Amino acid sequence: DGRRRHRIAVIAGDGIGKEVMPEALRVLSAAQQKFDLPLELVPIDWASCDYYAEHGQMMPDDWKQQLQGVDAILFGAVGWPATVPDHISLWGSLLKFRREFDQYINLRPVRLFEGVPCPLAGRKPGDIDFLVVRENTEGEYTNLGGVMYAGTDREIVLQETVMSRFGADRVLKFAFEQAAARPRQKLDVATKSNGIAISMPWWDGRADAMAQHYPQIAVEKHHIDILAARFVLQPQRFDVVVASNLFGDILSDLGPACTGTIGLAPSANLNPERTFPSLFEPVHGSAPDIYGQGIANPVAMIWSAALMLQFLGEQAAHDAMLHAIEHVLAHGPRTRDLGGLANTAEMGAAIAALV
């Protein structure tokens, strides 16, 4: 039908990644039938600790060439600390994707669903529905610095924050565009210009400059400390929140934590220009403590797949998957982390059937 095909690399990874990925593929397959999606799946068995056990490295040397041509990477989880130290498994796979594919946006939706107990008192579905947009390539997370006079009384350590006009402007622009596409027309900016008195006032200035292009958007800046408190006390006031790498890292865990189980939270690592593939993955890891029991909640993985379809321009399929997730969270079957008795496959099958 002339539509461009979507080539998707599928990497289940480790632990419950191997249990939730089949459910995401089941729901994708239902969406593919319903909406006639031009999907081509490329299964990949590396970027896992099983691969490491056999090859002594997480990925083949030509991993970048193998993935360069795909439109997106659907990723389960990586990590099996019993056999491979976490810094090796993480830096040998996921962090390479983020950096070498310039996935400069980390996007996390935060929503409170019907049927999911909220850890914040008195909140009902609809009260919490916002996006955290985190800068994913620079800022506070650099390898610039070092230790001097190690092991002596004069020992000093220095680690630099790096913010560039290029890097700040592109994440701010993305956040303003997200805000402009949503009904509330509101953007909240994380800062700490009172304490981090050079880079953060500069960041605020970049936000002010970008705001000139979006006069319809109401912009509010918050110091990160009170912003964290407001996530808990007044989550309903947020719609899109943009933050530097470190602040965004913290907020993008705090946000989903305010809406219940980690088994629901999805994330997208985006290269919006599509020069490189973007990566979609649940926030949770490989959960060795429950792996093998078939009880992992598949929603975070399925929602991540829905975000992928949205990014690829398949909005209707995304919406159908989200509605199916909403319905199953409200009416069951639910996994144990949600107080239910269903296993992973039962919950995944119920979502697929609704799609």
Ligand code: NAI
């Ligand atoms: P984790 O997210 O794997 O598990 C934390 C807790 O949440 C566990 O009690 C687990 O049973 C529970 N949980 C997680 N996902 C769940 C789901 N879908 N349904 C029900 N319960 C769920 O984090 P942890 O234990 O700190 O890390 C385990 C491994 O995963 C480590 O190797 C770590 O490095 C890796 N990891 C990988 C990530 C990734 O691939 N992006 C992210 C976080 C951790």
Ligand code: MG
């Ligand atoms: Mg984090």
